[in-house]
Amino acid sequence: MESTVEVLRPIQTRCSCRRYDPKPVHRELLEAVLESGRRAPSGKNLQPWHFYAVVNSEKNKEIGRKIQPILEEKVPQLKGKAEHIGVSNTLFYDSPVVIYITVKKDGLSTKYIDLGIAIENMMLQAEALGLCTLPAAMPQWFGSEIITKELGIPDSEEFVISLSLGYQHPSFEKKPTQREPLEKVVTFIE
Numbered sequence: 080m081e082s083t084v085e086v087l088r089p090i091q092t093r094c095s096c097r098r099y100d101p102k103p104v105h106r107e108l109l110e111a112v113l114e115s116g117r118r119a120p121s122g123k124n125l126q127p128w129h130f131y132a133v134v135n136s137e138k139n140k141e142i143g144r145k146i147q148p149i150l151e152e153k154v155p156q157l158k159g160k161a162e163h164i165g166v167s168n169t170l171f172y173d174s175p176v177v178i179y180i181t182v183k184k185d186g187l188s189t190k191y192i193d194l195g196i197a198i199e200n201m202m203l204q205a206e207a208l209g210l211c212t213l214p215a216a217m218p219q220w221f222g223s224e225i226i227t228k229e230l231g232i233p234d235s236e237e238f239v240i241s242l243s244l245g246y247q248h249p250s251f252e253k254k255p256t257q258r259e260p261l262e263k264v265v266t267f268i269e
């Protein structure tokens with residue numbers, strides 16, 4: 080049986096991108112990606128998210144560089160990785176665009192699920208448009224305060240995750256990652 084329909088192809092082809100071409104992302108494409116995030120379903124349709132789309136790549140690099148020493152102190156095995164890949168930081172990997180995603184602090188317990196759906200919608204839309212992405216929790220783990228301050232995120236919101244967005248660098252090799260087999264993650268109950 081043909082296992083995909085056209086709209087689902089990006090689920091199979093997407094993979095995380097950790098090196099980007101500096102080429103900027105056209106505003107129309109970025110808006111299409113954000114629109115797919117906005118269309119995500121959410122508990123009680125509360126839409127608890129806000130997307131801070133920073134299109135100034137120097138600003139993204141500056142934020143990444145500020146967090147990098149904290150990251151390297153906490154995760155010493157990442158020391159030297161940025162230089163090795165040829166990027167300024169291993170938070171955003173020098174993507175030209177970073178979408179910083181926040182959630183309203185006073186939402187339902189489903190609010191993080193809502194964000195997960197929104198970010199996946201954006202990743203799949205990006206993939207369908209020939210762009211690539213990296214969702215990253217490390218900016219939140221190690222740089223939440225820095226990001227909140229740099230972007231002027233209000234007290235009513237919590238920064239949760241970033242989404243790097245751009246074109247894949249010519250030297251970056253797209254490698255599909257492994258998943259557990261279906262029989263290991265599914266229990267059929269009749």
Ligand SMILES: Cc1cc2nc3c(=O)[nH]c(=O)nc-3n(C[C@H](O)[C@H](O)[C@H](O)COP(=O)(O)O)c2cc1C
Nearest residue numbers: 093094095096213214215216217218240254255256
């Ligand atoms: C919620 C979440 C947080 C992640 N955080 C990071 C991160 O901080 N840094 C990173 O390099 N990759 C991060 N990743 C990417 C995962 O490592 C990646 O999705 C996983 O290894 C599967 O690979 P694939 O995306 O290429 O299929 C994150 C992914 C998710 C879904």
